[in-house]
Amino acid sequence: MTFPDLFERFSMTILPLGTSDATHLRFQAVARYASARAGDAPFTGNGSDQIAFVASGSTKLVAHASGGREQVVAFHFAGDLVSVPARAAHAYTLCALEDCELIYFPAEEFYKLARFEAGMVDEVLERVMKALARCREKTITLGRKNAQERLANFLLTMDERIGADNDGGRLLDLPMSRRDVADSLGLTIETVSRQFGELRDAGLLETMGRSKVMLLDLQGLAARAGHLFEPA
Amino acid sequence: MTFPDLFERFSMTILPLGTSDATHLRFQAVARYASARAGDAPFTGNGSDQIAFVASGSTKLVAHASGGREQVVAFHFAGDLVSVPARAAHAYTLCALEDCELIYFPAEEFYKLARFEAGMVDEVLERVMKALARCREKTITLGRKNAQERLANFLLTMDERIGADNDGGRLLDLPMSRRDVADSLGLTIETVSRQFGELRDAGLLETMGRSKVMLLDLQGLAARAGHLFEPA
DNA sequence: CCTGCGCATTGATCCAGGTCAATGCGCAGG
DNA sequence: CCTGCGCATTGACCTGGATCAATGCGCAGG
Numbered sequence: 150m151t152f153p154d155l156f157e158r159f160s161m162t163i164l165p166l167g168t169s170d171a172t173h174l175r176f177q178a179v180a181r182y183a184s185a186r187a188g189d190a191p192f193t194g195n196g197s198d199q200i201a202f203v204a205s206g207s208t209k210l211v212a213h214a215s216g217g218r219e220q221v222v223a224f225h226f227a228g229d230l231v232s233v234p235a236r237a238a239h240a241y242t243l244c245a246l247e248d249c250e251l252i253y254f255p256a257e258e259f260y261k262l263a264r265f266e267a268g269m270v271d272e273v274l275e276r277v278m279k280a281l282a283r284c285r286e287k288t289i290t291l292g293r294k295n296a297q298e299r300l301a302n303f304l305l306t307m308d309e310r311i312g313a314d315n316d317g318g319r320l321l322d323l324p325m326s327r328r329d330v331a332d333s334l335g336l337t338i339e340t341v342s343r344q345f346g347e348l349r350d351a352g353l354l355e356t357m358g359r360s361k362v363m364l365l366d367l368q369g370l371a372a373r374a375g376h377l378f379e380p381a
Numbered sequence: 382m383t384f385p386d387l388f389e390r391f392s393m394t395i396l397p398l399g400t401s402d403a404t405h406l407r408f409q410a411v412a413r414y415a416s417a418r419a420g421d422a423p424f425t426g427n428g429s430d431q432i433a434f435v436a437s438g439s440t441k442l443v444a445h446a447s448g449g450r451e452q453v454v455a456f457h458f459a460g461d462l463v464s465v466p467a468r469a470a471h472a473y474t475l476c477a478l479e480d481c482e483l484i485y486f487p488a489e490e491f492y493k494l495a496r497f498e499a500g501m502v503d504e505v506l507e508r509v510m511k512a513l514a515r516c517r518e519k520t521i522t523l524g525r526k527n528a529q530e531r532l533a534n535f536l537l538t539m540d541e542r543i544g545a546d547n548d549g550g551r552l553l554d555l556p557m558s559r560r561d562v563a564d565s566l567g568l569t570i571e572t573v574s575r576q577f578g579e580l581r582d583a584g585l586l587e588t589m590g591r592s593k594v595m596l597l598d599l600q601g602l603a604a605r606a607g608h609l610f611e612p613a
Numbered sequence: 614c615c616t617g618c619g620c621a622t623t624g625a626t627c628c629a630g631g632t633c634a635a636t637g638c639g640c641a642g643g
Numbered sequence: 644c645c646t647g648c649g650c651a652t653t654g655a656c657c658t659g660g661a662t663c664a665a666t667g668c669g670c671a672g673g
Contacts, residue, residue: 212521215607220524222517234514238608239521260506270502274492277509282466284516285454289444289471291523292452292567296630327651335524340630342652359639359650375447376470528660559621572660574622591620591669 150250152182155204159252162228163202165268172266179258185245191253192243198256199233199243206249207324211332213240221333223283224325226311230276232256246324291335298375299334300344304354304362305370312364318355319364326359348373382482384414387436391484394460395434397500404498411490417477423485424475430488431465431475438481439556443564445472453565455515456557458543462508464488478556523567530607531566532576536586536594537602544596550587551596558591580605 156177164173185191185206192199201208203225210222210231222241225231233243233253243251263269283306290302304321312319323330327338334341345362348354353370355363364370388409396405417423417438424431433440435457442454442463454473457463465485466473475483495501515538522534536553544551555562559570566573577594580586585602587595596602 212517213609214521214525215609218525218607220521222520232510232513234517238606239518240609241517260503264503270506271492271496274502274506274509277506277513278464281464281509281513281516284513284520285444285466285473286471287520288454288516288523289446289452291520292564293446293450332524337631338651339632339653343630346652374470375450377445377447377472569661570621571623571662575660578622 150205155182155250155252156180158204159202163230163269163272165266165272168266168269172262172269175262175265176254179254179262181253182251183253184250185248187245187247190242190244191249191251197235199235199253200256200259201231201233201243201251201253203227203229203231204250204252207246208249208251209244209246209325209329209333211242211244213242219332220335221325221329223280223287224307224329224333230273232277232280246329287333294375296334296336296340297344297347297373299336300330300341300348301353301370301374303330303334304348304364305367305374308364308367315363317365319367321362321364323360323362382437387414387482387484388412390436391434395462395501395504397498397504400498400501404494404501407494407497408486411486411494413485414483415485416482417480419477419479422474422476423481423483429467431467431485432488432491433463433465433475433483433485435459435461435463436482436484439478440481440483441476441478441557441561441565443474443476445474451564452567453557453561455512455519456539456561456565462505464509464512478561526607528566528568528572529576529579529605531568532562532573532580533585533602533606535562535566536580536596537599537606540596540599547595549597551599553594553596555592555594 159180160168160173160176164176181192183191191208192201205227207227208225208231210225210233212220212222214220223231224246231243234241260273263273286302286306290299294302307321307323308319312321314320325333327341331338331341345354345356348370349356351369353364353366353373355365357363391412392400392405392408396408413424415423423440424433437459439459440457440463442457442465444452444454446452455463456478463475465475492505495505518534518538522531526534539553539555540551544553546552557565559573563570563573577586577588580602581588583601585596585598585605587597589595
């Protein structure tokens with residue numbers, strides 16, 4: 150897709166209705182474009198924070214710790230806005246899961262422009278609050294849940310974001326590998342695989358090929374997700 | 382302290398300079414006040430999201446999972462603004478570590494009023510971004526670090542927030558119990574205690590009484606925190 | 614200053630999940 | 644349709660931290 154098309158998609162999604170042409174142009178002037186093949190890191194934000202808009206495809210935000218350990222902090226899909234921190238105690242990399250196209254900005258410039266337009270900061274605030282809520286939920290998962298609860302939780306969250314109805318169940322087409330899932334849940338690929346096995350044996354899901362998962366029993370999964378107020 | 386005093390502290394800290402009297406009054410009209418003894422949950426946000434300002438003392442935001450498991454999502458000190466989510470998949474409780482006083486608002490009302498005043502949403506956005514950054518760092522800690530790295534990390538973060546210089550070291554007076562630390566780091570009190578022991582034996586810190594910790598070697602602690610680019 | 618309650622420490626054992634090691638199999642490229 | 648590479652699965656074993664169990668000790672209340 151061309152830059153104007155992608156920028157159009159950004160402004161439709163993020164800029165409030167009725168945003169002035171002048172503001173549009175100001176954003177367009179500082180916007181950068183990147184397309185990335187699956188597995189690539191489309192840009193480096195080493196020096197300073199960046200704000201990225203996922204125009205198409207999907208990405209993961211990975212944090213790097215010592216010893217080559219990686220933690221997936223979040224996954225993103227088309228239409229999501231991601232704040233990518235500059236290198237600090239841990240380095241963060243935004244990485245493409247599938248081929249994808251991004252519009253991105255130096256965070257400082259982005260916020261400066263956002264202040265111009267009433268409603269724009271609100272939109273951003275709402276999205277950041279959503280990201281915070283997701284991150285808190287992840288904190289609970291990583292701090293206090295066992296492997297099966299983590300996977301059940303993960304599948305339910307993914308269902309909310311990319312699930313589709315499909316005769317009697319919910320179909321997920323996961324763009325991330327088992328390794329990504331493991332790095333997101335603080336587990337190993339082997340443990341993730343074994344838990345998929347257990348949930349399959351329990352009749353809660355079916356796996357079809359590497360990326361497709363059919364959730365057969367959302368209630369059953371919720372019951373195994375360790376939420377409050379679910380049947381033990 | 383009286384409500385006007387506390388509200389004054391809120392407006393000094395959160396409302397931008399030059400905020401109109403009218404806005405002050407609008408905030409004051411919807412503000413609620415709570416004081417809590419150590420261990421108490423000062424208010425319930427069961428029905429809807431709440432925004433709390435910690436006027437004095439310190440708090441923890443606790444998430445409850447099934448089986449009585451608790452995860453401390455964040456700690457807060459005087460001057461902090463906390464968003465307390467309504468009951469959902471997990472219930473959240475704001476809980477006083479020391480005696481403390483709070484000003485709080487229903488989140489919806491708070492945001493509605495915030496939009497009135499230029500600069501106010503910016504202030505809130507900045508604080509939410511900071512909270513998100515902290516939560517992401519916690520995600521790395523919980524997902525990919527061992528017990529010792531978690532504790533070293535915790536102590537360094539606390540030092541940034543409440544550390545004080547003290548002949549040749551940094552002195553922490555931790556308002557939270559070992560249980561709180563454990564519930565924050567996804568460990569048990571026993572493991573936290575053992576790791577305090579190891580760091581003490583390594584000459585990196587001294588403990589004095591139950592709450593005081595003297596950090597003797599920040600570099601050494603950072604080296605054991607599992608950060609990127611630290612001496613292995 | 615004493616005293617006892619409750620948090621913290623220390624020790625012994627267990628086990629969920631990590632690690633190491635094959636083997637299976639989906640899928641892109643021919 | 645075939646084929647081989649690389650992800651996924653499965654199995655055997657090991658270990659860091661949980662669990663269970665005393666014991667120590669800081670600190671509030673007398």
